[in-house]
Amino acid sequence: MTQQPQHPEQAEQSDQPDAGPLEPYDGILLLSFGGPEKAEDVLPFLRRVTAGRGIPDERLEQVGEHYYGFGGRSPINDQNRALIAALRAELDRRDISTPIIWGNRNFTPFTAEAFAEAQERGMRRIVTVLTSAYQSYSSCRQYREDLAAADAEVSEQGPAIEVDKVRPYANHPGFSRTNTRLVTEAVRGLLREGVDPATVRLLCVTHSIPDAMDDTSGPGDEDGNAYSRQHIQLGAAITEEVNATLDTDLEGELVFCSRSGPPTQPWLEPDVNDRLEELAADGVQTVVLAPIGFVSDHMEVVYDLDTEAAATAEKLGLRLVRVPTVGVDPEFVSGLVDLLLERAAEARGEDPVRPVWPGRTAPPSVCAPGCCPNLRTARPALCGRD
Ligand SMILES: CC1=C(CCC(=O)O)c2cc3nc(cc4[nH]c(cc5[nH]c(cc1n2)c(C)c5CCC(=O)O)c(CCC(=O)O)c4C)C(CCC(=O)O)=C3C
């Protein structure tokens, strides 16, 4: 690979696909949730997120206040800009000139705007990476539906764009090993201070989802619950690895944050705050809180964990040590590039090595028919066999 990185201007002018390691793709789409950037954005954003989803008004007002507490600006868009810059640098380092575009479900640039940009730049076949590592309707299939809707919208204006997606990456080492290292370093810091490991508990935390959404998550040919199983598997592997590395005997478990929906609807539990109460009553003194469900420190992390759970811990006299999210950690970013290369090799009909940790099987890059169904209305989705 002696080819020099192309100038972006040059890439824009060319209407030929980039000949290179990511062939057959001529564009990379980072697909994310999106968040508001100023106070006036908050209500339209929340209305869009919750359209037709039966979230009680009371909860919406509360969540609005979380955003206003940060001046109406969610950190998520800036974190995605930083991730794009880090991906660009890692691609350049590997002499891969394929351009990156960006789309969001709930804030501009919307997914359809990203598709319009792809069309303008002459892209014909793109590969998508989600800012979400796990399988469920909310964290995977809904993005595939967004892709289908965006595709339908722009295909009236110009040539069609073919779209593929990298596999859900909860058990790709770039994600799982980075989380493991970050947790290990947090616990090592406590040991260095002389904290007694017998007083420490490890909590892995993720976004709660309705039980019904968890029950149907996954390809539909197993037992469902792919979302909770993937988290439990990674949490257990991290705990084991931390204990092996540091010669400790910490207990680890999975807890949930950011529940919404009506109180009558069951969501995954225990809530992080409830669990902190119980652990304090059991004599635990320090909790290491690892947000393995999130890729960056967006509002769920800076509000639900760093503000709300931190206040609960303070009230209980518990010390809370929050582990960083993977963010733009070089090992994570490099893993995403590996995933792009793996997907490109599959698209060329090759049989690439698909690294996995923990466990033995990587989820397929092309989702099974009916994977992670929408329980309300079936909508068309791309990147699957249905
Ligand atoms: C699994 C999952 C992820 C992780 C995977 C992924 O990243 O996709 C995630 C991420 C995020 N969720 C976010 C924000 C919100 N999620 C909401 C509501 C909901 N989330 C759900 C699930 C998830 N959500 C569900 C089942 C609902 C109920 C309504 C529905 O079925 O859709 C609501 C409505 C109000 C509320 O009830 O909280 C908001 C404002 C933000 C942006 C943060 C920022 O601005 O920095 C991010 C990254």
Ligand SMILES: [Fe+2]
């Ligand atoms: Fe959410």
